[in-house]
Amino acid sequence: MESLAQRVIRKLRERRFAAAARAIVATPPVVAADDGVVIFSMIGTRVLHPYLIAAKSLHARLRRGRFVILDDGTLTGADKAVLAEHLDGPEIRSLCDVDTGDCPRGGCWERLLTLLELRRKSYVIQLDSDTVTLGAVAEVAQAIAAGRNFTLMGDASVALRPVEAFAADLAGIPEGAHVQGRIEAVLHRIDAGLPTPRRYVRGCAGFAGFAPGGLGREVADAFSREAMALLGAAKWAEWGSEQVMSNVIVANEGDLLLLPYERYMNYWNEPALGGVSLAHFLGTCRYHRGLYLRAAREAMAALAG
Template sequence: MSFLPQRWRTKKDAARHADAIAGILDTPPIAPREDGLVLFSMIGTGVLLPYLVAVKSLWQELGRGRVALLDDGSLTAQDRAVLAHHCGDPQIVSIGSVDTGSFPRGGCWERFLTILDHRAGEYWIQLDSDTVTLGSVPEVMQAVTSNRSFTLLGGADAGKTPLPLEEFATSRYPRGPEDGHVQTRMESRLGQIDRSDWRYVRGCAGFAGFAAGGPGRGLAAAFLARMSALVGADGIAIWGTEQIASNFHIANEPQPVLLPYDRYLNYWAEKLSAKAAFVHFVGTHRYDNGAYTEASRSAICRLKARI
Protein backbone atom coordinates (compact mmCIF):
# COMPACT_ATOMS: atom_id res chain seq x y z
CA MET A 1 0.00 0.00 0.00
CA SER A 2 2.83 2.45 0.78
CA PHE A 3 3.87 2.40 -2.89
CA LEU A 4 0.46 3.56 -4.12
CA PRO A 5 -0.34 7.25 -4.73
CA GLN A 6 -1.88 8.96 -1.69
CA ARG A 7 -5.31 9.37 -3.35
CA TRP A 8 -5.43 5.62 -4.12
CA ARG A 9 -4.39 4.65 -0.60
CA THR A 10 -7.00 6.94 0.89
CA LYS A 11 -9.74 5.50 -1.32
CA LYS A 12 -8.79 1.93 -0.38
CA ASP A 13 -8.55 2.84 3.31
CA ALA A 14 -11.97 4.48 3.20
CA ALA A 15 -13.52 1.39 1.58
CA ARG A 16 -11.97 -0.90 4.19
CA HIS A 17 -13.14 1.36 6.96
CA ALA A 18 -16.69 1.36 5.59
CA ASP A 19 -16.70 -2.44 5.47
CA ALA A 20 -15.45 -2.59 9.06
CA ILE A 21 -18.20 -0.33 10.40
CA ALA A 22 -21.15 -1.74 8.44
CA GLY A 23 -22.60 -2.80 11.79
CA ILE A 24 -23.81 0.77 12.28
CA LEU A 25 -26.76 -0.22 10.07
CA ASP A 26 -27.84 -2.70 12.75
CA THR A 27 -28.07 -0.09 15.52
CA PRO A 28 -31.28 1.59 16.71
CA PRO A 29 -32.38 4.67 14.75
CA ILE A 30 -32.28 8.13 16.25
CA ALA A 31 -35.58 9.25 17.75
CA PRO A 32 -35.49 12.97 16.86
CA ARG A 33 -36.94 15.57 19.17
CA GLU A 34 -38.15 19.05 18.32
CA ASP A 35 -36.54 20.58 21.39
CA GLY A 36 -34.51 23.45 19.98
CA LEU A 37 -31.31 21.53 19.16
CA VAL A 38 -30.13 20.63 15.65
CA LEU A 39 -27.27 18.26 14.76
CA PHE A 40 -26.06 19.46 11.38
CA SER A 41 -23.52 18.03 8.92
CA MET A 42 -22.52 18.35 5.28
CA ILE A 43 -22.25 14.87 3.78
CA GLY A 44 -22.17 12.92 0.53
CA THR A 45 -22.61 9.33 -0.52
CA GLY A 46 -18.97 8.47 0.17
CA VAL A 47 -19.22 9.14 3.92
CA LEU A 48 -22.68 7.77 4.64
CA LEU A 49 -21.60 5.03 7.07
CA PRO A 50 -18.97 7.11 8.92
CA TYR A 51 -21.55 9.88 9.24
CA LEU A 52 -24.05 7.52 10.86
CA VAL A 53 -21.40 6.57 13.41
CA ALA A 54 -20.67 10.26 14.06
CA VAL A 55 -24.26 11.42 14.48
CA LYS A 56 -25.57 8.36 16.31
CA SER A 57 -22.72 8.22 18.80
CA LEU A 58 -23.21 11.92 19.63
CA TRP A 59 -26.99 11.73 19.77
CA GLN A 60 -26.75 8.77 22.14
CA GLU A 61 -24.88 10.93 24.66
CA LEU A 62 -27.05 14.03 24.19
CA GLY A 63 -30.39 12.23 24.01
CA ARG A 64 -31.99 15.22 22.34
CA GLY A 65 -32.23 17.19 19.13
CA ARG A 66 -33.15 16.62 15.52
CA VAL A 67 -30.92 16.01 12.49
CA ALA A 68 -30.36 18.30 9.52
CA LEU A 69 -28.04 17.73 6.56
CA LEU A 70 -26.42 19.62 3.73
CA ASP A 71 -26.26 17.36 0.67
CA ASP A 72 -22.99 18.00 -1.18
CA GLY A 73 -24.78 16.93 -4.35
CA SER A 74 -23.86 13.26 -4.33
CA LEU A 75 -26.53 11.69 -2.09
CA THR A 76 -28.50 9.01 -3.93
CA ALA A 77 -32.11 7.98 -3.46
CA GLN A 78 -30.89 4.93 -1.56
CA ASP A 79 -28.74 7.13 0.70
CA ARG A 80 -31.74 9.29 1.47
CA ALA A 81 -33.81 6.21 2.36
CA VAL A 82 -31.09 5.03 4.76
CA LEU A 83 -30.90 8.47 6.33
CA ALA A 84 -34.68 8.68 6.65
CA HIS A 85 -34.71 5.43 8.61
CA HIS A 86 -31.69 5.99 10.83
CA CYS A 87 -32.00 9.74 11.45
CA GLY A 88 -35.75 10.22 11.73
CA ASP A 89 -36.45 11.65 8.27
CA PRO A 90 -33.95 14.51 8.61
CA GLN A 91 -34.17 17.91 7.00
CA ILE A 92 -31.92 17.83 3.90
CA VAL A 93 -30.74 21.03 2.25
CA SER A 94 -29.22 20.94 -1.23
CA ILE A 95 -25.87 22.70 -1.44
CA GLY A 96 -26.95 24.32 -4.69
CA SER A 97 -29.86 26.03 -2.95
CA VAL A 98 -27.64 27.97 -0.55
CA ASP A 99 -27.26 31.58 -1.64
CA THR A 100 -23.68 32.50 -0.73
CA GLY A 101 -24.11 36.13 -1.74
CA SER A 102 -20.83 37.98 -1.26
CA PHE A 103 -19.23 34.98 0.43
CA PRO A 104 -17.08 32.39 -1.37
CA ARG A 105 -18.72 29.32 -2.86
CA GLY A 106 -17.33 25.93 -1.89
CA GLY A 107 -14.82 25.19 0.85
CA CYS A 108 -17.64 24.48 3.35
CA TRP A 109 -18.93 28.06 3.21
CA GLU A 110 -22.42 26.79 2.33
CA ARG A 111 -22.37 24.75 5.53
CA PHE A 112 -21.37 27.72 7.69
CA LEU A 113 -23.86 30.08 6.06
CA THR A 114 -26.72 27.58 6.47
CA ILE A 115 -26.04 27.54 10.20
CA LEU A 116 -25.93 31.33 10.44
CA ASP A 117 -29.17 31.59 8.45
CA HIS A 118 -31.08 29.12 10.64
CA ARG A 119 -29.82 29.63 14.19
CA ALA A 120 -32.28 32.34 15.20
CA GLY A 121 -34.61 29.99 17.04
CA GLU A 122 -32.53 26.82 17.50
CA TYR A 123 -29.11 25.79 18.75
CA TRP A 124 -27.13 24.33 15.81
CA ILE A 125 -24.21 21.94 16.27
CA GLN A 126 -21.84 21.50 13.32
CA LEU A 127 -20.63 17.89 13.29
CA ASP A 128 -18.09 16.48 10.83
CA SER A 129 -18.65 12.95 9.55
CA ASP A 130 -15.13 11.89 10.60
CA THR A 131 -15.83 12.23 14.31
CA VAL A 132 -16.68 9.66 16.96
CA THR A 133 -18.18 10.23 20.41
CA LEU A 134 -16.72 7.74 22.88
CA GLY A 135 -18.14 8.87 26.20
CA SER A 136 -20.22 11.41 28.06
CA VAL A 137 -20.05 15.02 26.88
CA PRO A 138 -21.22 17.12 29.85
CA GLU A 139 -19.43 20.23 28.61
CA VAL A 140 -21.44 20.13 25.41
CA MET A 141 -24.66 19.48 27.29
CA GLN A 142 -23.99 22.44 29.57
CA ALA A 143 -23.17 24.70 26.62
CA VAL A 144 -26.45 23.79 24.92
CA THR A 145 -28.48 24.14 28.13
CA SER A 146 -26.99 27.56 28.89
CA ASN A 147 -27.21 28.58 25.20
CA ARG A 148 -23.50 29.31 24.88
CA SER A 149 -21.60 28.61 21.67
CA PHE A 150 -18.69 26.16 21.82
CA THR A 151 -15.83 24.86 19.72
CA LEU A 152 -13.43 21.98 19.56
CA LEU A 153 -9.93 23.44 19.83
CA GLY A 154 -7.35 23.15 17.11
CA GLY A 155 -4.77 21.73 19.51
CA ALA A 156 -3.58 21.55 23.09
CA ASP A 157 -1.80 24.89 22.65
CA ALA A 158 -4.90 26.80 21.52
CA GLY A 159 -5.36 28.51 24.87
CA LYS A 160 -8.21 28.59 27.34
CA THR A 161 -9.90 31.79 26.27
CA PRO A 162 -10.36 33.86 23.09
CA LEU A 163 -7.82 36.68 22.74
CA PRO A 164 -8.01 40.17 21.23
CA LEU A 165 -6.87 40.00 17.61
CA GLU A 166 -3.56 41.83 18.11
CA GLU A 167 -2.70 39.79 21.19
CA PHE A 168 -3.43 36.55 19.38
CA ALA A 169 -1.35 37.48 16.34
CA THR A 170 1.57 38.73 18.45
CA SER A 171 1.64 35.64 20.64
CA ARG A 172 1.37 33.12 17.79
CA TYR A 173 3.30 34.99 15.11
CA PRO A 174 5.91 37.14 16.91
CA ARG A 175 7.79 37.77 13.64
CA GLY A 176 4.75 39.39 12.09
CA PRO A 177 2.74 38.46 8.97
CA GLU A 178 3.75 35.21 7.30
CA ASP A 179 2.92 33.49 4.03
CA GLY A 180 2.24 29.85 3.28
CA HIS A 181 -0.91 28.02 4.37
CA VAL A 182 -4.05 30.15 4.30
CA GLN A 183 -4.51 29.77 8.06
CA THR A 184 -1.02 31.14 8.66
CA ARG A 185 -1.57 33.98 6.18
CA MET A 186 -4.82 35.07 7.78
CA GLU A 187 -4.06 34.50 11.46
CA SER A 188 -0.68 36.24 11.30
CA ARG A 189 -2.39 39.36 9.92
CA LEU A 190 -5.22 39.56 12.45
CA GLY A 191 -3.32 42.21 14.41
CA GLN A 192 -3.61 44.56 11.44
CA ILE A 193 -7.38 44.76 11.88
CA ASP A 194 -8.19 47.89 13.88
CA ARG A 195 -10.90 46.41 16.07
CA SER A 196 -9.90 46.19 19.73
CA ASP A 197 -13.26 44.61 20.58
CA TRP A 198 -12.83 41.63 18.23
CA ARG A 199 -11.34 38.35 19.45
CA TYR A 200 -10.11 35.10 17.98
CA VAL A 201 -9.51 31.51 19.04
CA ARG A 202 -7.80 28.75 17.09
CA GLY A 203 -10.63 26.28 17.01
CA CYS A 204 -11.73 23.48 14.72
CA ALA A 205 -14.90 23.68 12.63
CA GLY A 206 -15.20 19.89 12.77
CA PHE A 207 -17.24 20.26 15.95
CA ALA A 208 -18.76 23.57 16.92
CA GLY A 209 -21.95 24.79 18.54
CA PHE A 210 -23.80 27.95 17.59
CA ALA A 211 -26.13 29.32 20.25
CA ALA A 212 -29.72 30.10 19.35
CA GLY A 213 -30.36 33.76 18.62
CA GLY A 214 -26.71 34.52 17.86
CA PRO A 215 -25.49 36.81 15.07
CA GLY A 216 -26.14 35.89 11.46
CA ARG A 217 -24.12 36.76 8.38
CA GLY A 218 -23.41 40.34 9.37
CA LEU A 219 -20.49 39.62 11.71
CA ALA A 220 -18.95 37.11 9.32
CA ALA A 221 -19.30 39.55 6.42
CA ALA A 222 -17.58 42.33 8.37
CA PHE A 223 -14.70 40.03 9.28
CA LEU A 224 -14.38 38.70 5.73
CA ALA A 225 -14.23 42.22 4.32
CA ARG A 226 -11.37 43.13 6.64
CA MET A 227 -9.47 39.95 5.82
CA SER A 228 -10.04 40.37 2.10
CA ALA A 229 -8.29 43.73 2.29
CA LEU A 230 -5.28 41.99 3.87
CA VAL A 231 -4.95 38.76 1.86
CA GLY A 232 -6.89 39.60 -1.29
CA ALA A 233 -10.10 38.24 -2.78
CA ASP A 234 -8.31 35.15 -4.11
CA GLY A 235 -6.94 34.40 -0.65
CA ILE A 236 -10.41 34.53 0.87
CA ALA A 237 -11.65 31.93 -1.61
CA ILE A 238 -9.06 29.29 -0.61
CA TRP A 239 -10.29 26.17 1.17
CA GLY A 240 -9.81 26.63 4.92
CA THR A 241 -11.06 30.19 5.27
CA GLU A 242 -14.49 28.99 6.44
CA GLN A 243 -12.90 27.45 9.53
CA ILE A 244 -11.12 30.71 10.33
CA ALA A 245 -14.43 32.57 10.02
CA SER A 246 -16.09 29.99 12.27
CA ASN A 247 -13.34 30.41 14.87
CA PHE A 248 -13.76 34.18 14.75
CA HIS A 249 -17.53 33.99 15.01
CA ILE A 250 -17.54 31.78 18.09
CA ALA A 251 -14.76 33.77 19.77
CA ASN A 252 -16.92 36.90 19.54
CA GLU A 253 -20.09 35.40 20.95
CA PRO A 254 -21.05 35.74 24.64
CA GLN A 255 -19.02 33.47 26.93
CA PRO A 256 -18.06 30.82 24.38
CA VAL A 257 -17.12 27.38 25.69
CA LEU A 258 -13.72 26.06 24.61
CA LEU A 259 -13.94 22.31 25.01
CA PRO A 260 -11.12 20.81 27.13
CA TYR A 261 -8.61 19.31 24.73
CA ASP A 262 -7.78 16.30 26.90
CA ARG A 263 -11.35 15.04 26.31
CA TYR A 264 -12.27 16.59 22.94
CA LEU A 265 -9.41 16.29 20.48
CA ASN A 266 -8.12 15.89 16.96
CA TYR A 267 -6.34 12.65 16.10
CA TRP A 268 -2.69 13.06 15.09
CA ALA A 269 -1.65 9.39 15.08
CA GLU A 270 -0.98 9.40 18.81
CA LYS A 271 -2.37 6.88 21.26
CA LEU A 272 -5.77 7.97 22.51
CA SER A 273 -6.12 8.60 26.21
CA ALA A 274 -8.77 6.81 28.23
CA LYS A 275 -10.16 10.29 28.93
CA ALA A 276 -11.03 10.88 25.27
CA ALA A 277 -14.77 11.45 24.93
CA PHE A 278 -14.85 12.92 21.42
CA VAL A 279 -12.31 12.44 18.64
CA HIS A 280 -12.05 14.16 15.28
CA PHE A 281 -10.11 11.93 12.89
CA VAL A 282 -8.59 14.60 10.66
CA GLY A 283 -7.67 13.67 7.11
CA THR A 284 -3.90 13.67 7.55
CA HIS A 285 -3.88 10.69 9.90
CA ARG A 286 -7.47 9.46 9.66
CA TYR A 287 -6.67 5.82 8.97
CA ASP A 288 -3.35 5.54 10.81
CA ASN A 289 -2.92 2.71 13.32
CA GLY A 290 -6.51 1.51 12.91
CA ALA A 291 -7.61 3.98 15.59
CA TYR A 292 -10.56 5.34 13.61
CA THR A 293 -11.97 1.89 12.98
CA GLU A 294 -11.41 0.84 16.59
CA ALA A 295 -13.14 3.96 17.92
CA SER A 296 -16.04 3.52 15.48
CA ARG A 297 -16.53 -0.11 16.43
CA SER A 298 -16.47 0.82 20.10
CA ALA A 299 -19.20 3.39 19.46
CA ILE A 300 -21.23 0.82 17.52
CA CYS A 301 -20.99 -1.62 20.42
CA ARG A 302 -22.29 1.08 22.76
CA LEU A 303 -25.19 1.75 20.42
CA LYS A 304 -26.07 -1.94 20.11
CA ALA A 305 -26.12 -2.24 23.89
CA ARG A 306 -29.28 -0.10 23.76
CA ILE A 307 -31.16 -2.80 21.85
Protein backbone atom coordinates (compact mmCIF):
# COMPACT_ATOMS: atom_id res chain seq x y z
CA MET A 1 0.00 0.00 0.00
CA GLU A 2 1.23 3.48 -0.89
CA SER A 3 1.62 5.98 1.90
CA LEU A 4 0.08 9.43 1.52
CA ALA A 5 3.49 10.90 0.80
CA GLN A 6 4.15 8.29 -1.89
CA ARG A 7 0.79 8.99 -3.54
CA VAL A 8 1.49 12.72 -3.59
CA ILE A 9 4.92 12.18 -5.15
CA ARG A 10 3.47 9.81 -7.77
CA LYS A 11 0.75 12.29 -8.70
CA LEU A 12 3.27 15.11 -9.02
CA ARG A 13 5.47 12.98 -11.27
CA GLU A 14 2.44 11.98 -13.33
CA ARG A 15 1.45 15.61 -13.86
CA ARG A 16 5.01 16.58 -14.71
CA PHE A 17 5.17 13.80 -17.28
CA ALA A 18 1.82 14.76 -18.83
CA ALA A 19 2.96 18.37 -19.21
CA ALA A 20 6.25 17.37 -20.81
CA ALA A 21 4.65 14.79 -23.14
CA ARG A 22 2.64 17.49 -24.91
CA ALA A 23 5.86 18.46 -26.69
CA ILE A 24 5.44 15.42 -28.94
CA VAL A 25 3.10 17.49 -31.15
CA ALA A 26 6.05 19.76 -32.00
CA THR A 27 7.93 16.87 -33.65
CA PRO A 28 7.59 16.13 -37.38
CA PRO A 29 4.69 13.94 -38.52
CA VAL A 30 5.26 10.31 -39.48
CA VAL A 31 5.20 9.21 -43.10
CA ALA A 32 3.47 5.85 -42.89
CA ALA A 33 3.94 3.00 -45.36
CA ASP A 34 1.41 0.43 -46.56
CA ASP A 35 4.12 -2.24 -46.65
CA GLY A 36 2.48 -5.18 -44.92
CA VAL A 37 3.29 -4.06 -41.37
CA VAL A 38 0.65 -2.69 -38.99
CA ILE A 39 1.52 -0.98 -35.70
CA PHE A 40 -1.58 -1.49 -33.60
CA SER A 41 -2.68 -0.02 -30.27
CA MET A 42 -5.80 0.50 -28.20
CA ILE A 43 -5.89 4.02 -26.75
CA GLY A 44 -8.12 6.74 -25.34
CA THR A 45 -7.92 10.47 -24.85
CA ARG A 46 -6.03 10.17 -21.55
CA VAL A 47 -2.97 8.61 -23.22
CA LEU A 48 -2.98 10.56 -26.50
CA HIS A 49 0.42 12.20 -25.99
CA PRO A 50 2.19 9.19 -24.42
CA TYR A 51 0.84 7.08 -27.28
CA LEU A 52 2.26 9.47 -29.86
CA ILE A 53 5.65 9.19 -28.14
CA ALA A 54 5.40 5.39 -28.28
CA ALA A 55 4.22 5.27 -31.88
CA LYS A 56 6.55 7.87 -33.35
CA SER A 57 9.64 6.66 -31.49
CA LEU A 58 9.10 3.08 -32.72
CA HIS A 59 8.36 4.09 -36.30
CA ALA A 60 11.45 6.30 -36.44
CA ARG A 61 13.64 3.30 -35.58
CA LEU A 62 11.77 0.62 -37.53
CA ARG A 63 10.98 2.79 -40.57
CA ARG A 64 8.13 0.51 -41.55
CA GLY A 65 4.40 0.22 -41.20
CA ARG A 66 1.13 2.04 -40.95
CA PHE A 67 -0.93 2.66 -37.84
CA VAL A 68 -4.23 1.15 -36.78
CA ILE A 69 -5.87 2.35 -33.56
CA LEU A 70 -8.68 0.86 -31.51
CA ASP A 71 -10.53 3.75 -29.86
CA ASP A 72 -11.58 2.79 -26.34
CA GLY A 73 -14.55 5.12 -26.73
CA THR A 74 -13.01 8.29 -25.31
CA LEU A 75 -11.12 9.78 -28.28
CA THR A 76 -12.50 13.18 -29.18
CA GLY A 77 -12.74 14.78 -32.59
CA ALA A 78 -9.74 16.93 -31.70
CA ASP A 79 -7.77 13.83 -30.67
CA LYS A 80 -8.53 12.18 -34.01
CA ALA A 81 -7.40 15.29 -35.87
CA VAL A 82 -4.06 15.21 -34.01
CA LEU A 83 -3.65 11.51 -34.79
CA ALA A 84 -4.46 12.09 -38.46
CA GLU A 85 -1.86 14.84 -38.68
CA HIS A 86 0.93 13.08 -36.84
CA LEU A 87 0.46 9.45 -37.94
CA ASP A 88 -0.39 10.03 -41.59
CA GLY A 89 -4.10 9.28 -41.40
CA PRO A 90 -4.23 6.13 -39.25
CA GLU A 91 -7.15 3.75 -39.46
CA ILE A 92 -9.26 4.21 -36.31
CA ARG A 93 -11.71 1.52 -35.21
CA SER A 94 -14.22 1.59 -32.38
CA LEU A 95 -14.07 -0.81 -29.45
CA CYS A 96 -17.86 -1.01 -29.28
CA ASP A 97 -17.94 -2.49 -32.80
CA VAL A 98 -15.87 -5.54 -31.81
CA ASP A 99 -17.82 -8.78 -31.47
CA THR A 100 -16.13 -10.72 -28.67
CA GLY A 101 -17.97 -13.96 -29.44
CA ASP A 102 -17.13 -16.60 -26.84
CA CYS A 103 -14.35 -14.47 -25.36
CA PRO A 104 -14.79 -12.10 -22.41
CA ARG A 105 -15.72 -8.47 -22.99
CA GLY A 106 -13.31 -5.89 -21.62
CA GLY A 107 -9.84 -6.54 -20.24
CA CYS A 108 -8.26 -5.81 -23.65
CA TRP A 109 -10.00 -8.74 -25.36
CA GLU A 110 -11.38 -6.40 -28.01
CA ARG A 111 -7.82 -5.37 -28.77
CA LEU A 112 -6.61 -8.95 -29.19
CA LEU A 113 -9.55 -9.99 -31.36
CA THR A 114 -9.05 -6.97 -33.63
CA LEU A 115 -5.37 -7.85 -33.87
CA LEU A 116 -6.21 -11.41 -34.91
CA GLU A 117 -8.36 -10.00 -37.71
CA LEU A 118 -5.63 -7.61 -38.86
CA ARG A 119 -3.00 -10.34 -38.95
CA ARG A 120 -4.83 -12.27 -41.64
CA LYS A 121 -2.98 -10.17 -44.21
CA SER A 122 -0.41 -8.15 -42.26
CA TYR A 123 2.41 -8.48 -39.79
CA VAL A 124 0.93 -6.84 -36.68
CA ILE A 125 2.94 -5.26 -33.89
CA GLN A 126 0.94 -4.71 -30.69
CA LEU A 127 2.33 -1.56 -29.08
CA ASP A 128 1.30 -0.20 -25.69
CA SER A 129 1.15 3.56 -25.18
CA ASP A 130 3.53 3.36 -22.19
CA THR A 131 6.50 2.18 -24.25
CA VAL A 132 9.39 4.31 -25.48
CA THR A 133 11.82 3.25 -28.21
CA LEU A 134 15.31 4.62 -27.61
CA GLY A 135 17.59 2.60 -29.89
CA ALA A 136 17.90 0.28 -32.86
CA VAL A 137 15.30 -2.49 -33.17
CA ALA A 138 17.18 -4.82 -35.51
CA GLU A 139 15.70 -7.94 -33.91
CA VAL A 140 12.18 -6.69 -34.62
CA ALA A 141 13.04 -5.92 -38.25
CA GLN A 142 14.59 -9.37 -38.64
CA ALA A 143 11.53 -11.07 -37.11
CA ILE A 144 9.27 -9.26 -39.57
CA ALA A 145 11.48 -10.25 -42.51
CA ALA A 146 11.53 -13.89 -41.38
CA GLY A 147 7.82 -14.06 -40.58
CA ARG A 148 8.50 -14.89 -36.93
CA ASN A 149 6.45 -13.90 -33.91
CA PHE A 150 8.23 -11.99 -31.17
CA THR A 151 7.43 -10.95 -27.64
CA LEU A 152 8.78 -8.77 -24.91
CA MET A 153 9.56 -11.04 -21.95
CA GLY A 154 7.78 -10.54 -18.65
CA ASP A 155 11.16 -10.48 -16.91
CA ALA A 156 14.71 -11.65 -17.53
CA SER A 157 14.04 -15.20 -16.31
CA VAL A 158 11.33 -16.01 -18.88
CA ALA A 159 11.72 -19.05 -21.15
CA LEU A 160 9.59 -20.89 -23.70
CA ARG A 161 8.54 -24.14 -22.01
CA PRO A 162 6.12 -27.07 -22.43
CA VAL A 163 2.72 -26.42 -20.88
CA GLU A 164 3.23 -29.43 -18.60
CA ALA A 165 6.08 -27.57 -16.88
CA PHE A 166 3.70 -24.83 -15.78
CA ALA A 167 1.23 -27.40 -14.47
CA ALA A 168 4.00 -28.89 -12.32
CA ASP A 169 5.15 -25.49 -11.04
CA LEU A 170 1.62 -24.40 -10.15
CA ALA A 171 0.23 -27.60 -8.70
CA GLY A 172 -2.05 -26.79 -5.78
CA ILE A 173 -2.55 -23.14 -6.69
CA PRO A 174 -5.52 -21.78 -4.64
CA GLU A 175 -8.84 -20.99 -6.33
CA GLY A 176 -8.57 -17.35 -5.33
CA ALA A 177 -5.24 -16.85 -7.11
CA HIS A 178 -4.87 -14.47 -10.06
CA VAL A 179 -6.40 -15.73 -13.30
CA GLN A 180 -2.99 -15.94 -14.99
CA GLY A 181 -1.65 -18.49 -12.54
CA ARG A 182 -4.96 -20.37 -12.43
CA ILE A 183 -5.11 -20.87 -16.19
CA GLU A 184 -1.39 -21.56 -16.55
CA ALA A 185 -1.85 -24.44 -14.09
CA VAL A 186 -4.33 -26.14 -16.43
CA LEU A 187 -2.94 -25.23 -19.85
CA HIS A 188 -2.08 -28.90 -20.40
CA ARG A 189 -5.80 -29.69 -20.21
CA ILE A 190 -6.81 -27.24 -22.95
CA ASP A 191 -6.83 -28.32 -26.59
CA ALA A 192 -8.56 -25.45 -28.49
CA GLY A 193 -7.16 -26.69 -31.80
CA LEU A 194 -3.62 -25.70 -30.85
CA PRO A 195 -0.57 -27.44 -32.33
CA THR A 196 1.12 -30.16 -30.30
CA PRO A 197 3.31 -30.34 -28.36
CA ARG A 198 1.92 -27.18 -26.80
CA ARG A 199 4.21 -24.51 -25.38
CA TYR A 200 3.81 -21.36 -23.33
CA VAL A 201 5.79 -18.27 -22.43
CA ARG A 202 5.16 -15.53 -19.88
CA GLY A 203 5.52 -12.77 -22.41
CA CYS A 204 4.19 -9.23 -22.34
CA ALA A 205 1.51 -8.05 -24.77
CA GLY A 206 2.80 -4.49 -24.33
CA PHE A 207 5.16 -5.18 -27.23
CA ALA A 208 4.60 -8.29 -29.32
CA GLY A 209 4.69 -9.23 -32.99
CA PHE A 210 2.25 -11.50 -34.82
CA ALA A 211 3.26 -12.85 -38.22
CA PRO A 212 0.67 -12.87 -41.03
CA GLY A 213 -1.81 -15.75 -41.01
CA GLY A 214 -1.38 -18.16 -38.14
CA LEU A 215 -3.86 -18.78 -35.37
CA GLY A 216 -7.04 -16.74 -35.58
CA ARG A 217 -10.01 -15.84 -33.46
CA GLU A 218 -11.49 -19.32 -33.76
CA VAL A 219 -8.67 -20.47 -31.48
CA ALA A 220 -9.38 -17.62 -29.06
CA ASP A 221 -13.06 -18.58 -28.97
CA ALA A 222 -12.30 -22.27 -28.47
CA PHE A 223 -9.68 -21.54 -25.80
CA SER A 224 -12.10 -19.26 -23.96
CA ARG A 225 -14.84 -21.88 -23.96
CA GLU A 226 -12.49 -24.46 -22.44
CA ALA A 227 -11.03 -21.95 -19.96
CA MET A 228 -14.51 -20.98 -18.77
CA ALA A 229 -15.41 -24.62 -18.31
CA LEU A 230 -12.33 -25.11 -16.13
CA LEU A 231 -12.28 -21.85 -14.15
CA GLY A 232 -15.79 -20.45 -14.45
CA ALA A 233 -16.87 -17.48 -16.53
CA ALA A 234 -16.25 -14.88 -13.81
CA LYS A 235 -12.66 -15.96 -13.13
CA TRP A 236 -11.80 -16.20 -16.85
CA ALA A 237 -13.18 -12.69 -17.40
CA GLU A 238 -10.75 -11.18 -14.88
CA TRP A 239 -8.04 -8.76 -15.99
CA GLY A 240 -5.05 -10.73 -17.27
CA SER A 241 -6.81 -13.46 -19.23
CA GLU A 242 -6.18 -11.66 -22.54
CA GLN A 243 -2.46 -11.55 -21.72
CA VAL A 244 -2.48 -15.34 -21.34
CA MET A 245 -4.27 -15.77 -24.67
CA SER A 246 -1.71 -13.54 -26.39
CA ASN A 247 1.11 -15.60 -24.88
CA VAL A 248 -0.51 -18.86 -26.00
CA ILE A 249 -0.77 -17.63 -29.59
CA VAL A 250 2.78 -16.27 -29.97
CA ALA A 251 4.23 -19.38 -28.28
CA ASN A 252 2.57 -21.95 -30.51
CA GLU A 253 3.45 -20.67 -33.96
CA GLY A 254 6.80 -21.59 -35.39
CA ASP A 255 10.06 -20.17 -34.10
CA LEU A 256 9.19 -17.55 -31.48
CA LEU A 257 11.73 -14.79 -30.88
CA LEU A 258 12.10 -13.78 -27.24
CA LEU A 259 13.46 -10.26 -27.43
CA PRO A 260 16.74 -9.97 -25.49
CA TYR A 261 15.78 -8.55 -22.13
CA GLU A 262 18.90 -6.45 -21.71
CA ARG A 263 17.65 -4.30 -24.63
CA TYR A 264 13.86 -4.75 -24.51
CA MET A 265 12.68 -4.46 -20.92
CA ASN A 266 9.76 -3.96 -18.59
CA TYR A 267 10.65 -1.25 -16.11
CA TRP A 268 10.49 -2.63 -12.55
CA ASN A 269 12.02 0.36 -10.70
CA GLU A 270 15.60 -0.26 -11.78
CA PRO A 271 17.94 2.67 -10.98
CA ALA A 272 18.81 3.12 -14.67
CA LEU A 273 17.74 1.89 -18.09
CA GLY A 274 21.20 1.13 -19.40
CA GLY A 275 21.49 0.75 -23.16
CA VAL A 276 17.94 -0.42 -23.83
CA SER A 277 16.32 -0.12 -27.23
CA LEU A 278 12.77 -0.20 -25.86
CA ALA A 279 11.37 0.20 -22.36
CA HIS A 280 7.85 -0.61 -21.24
CA PHE A 281 6.90 1.58 -18.30
CA LEU A 282 4.10 -0.57 -16.95
CA GLY A 283 1.76 0.91 -14.37
CA THR A 284 3.32 -0.56 -11.23
CA CYS A 285 6.50 1.49 -11.51
CA ARG A 286 5.74 3.89 -14.36
CA TYR A 287 6.73 7.13 -12.70
CA HIS A 288 9.37 5.85 -10.29
CA ARG A 289 12.72 7.67 -10.34
CA GLY A 290 11.56 9.91 -13.20
CA LEU A 291 12.96 7.54 -15.81
CA TYR A 292 9.82 7.47 -17.94
CA LEU A 293 10.03 11.25 -18.23
CA ARG A 294 13.73 11.09 -19.04
CA ALA A 295 13.18 8.42 -21.72
CA ALA A 296 10.29 10.35 -23.27
CA ARG A 297 12.35 13.53 -23.47
CA GLU A 298 15.23 11.65 -25.05
CA ALA A 299 12.93 10.12 -27.65
CA MET A 300 11.28 13.46 -28.45
CA ALA A 301 14.66 15.14 -28.83
CA ALA A 302 15.71 12.45 -31.31
CA LEU A 303 12.46 12.90 -33.27
CA ALA A 304 12.93 16.67 -33.38
CA GLY A 305 16.35 16.14 -34.96
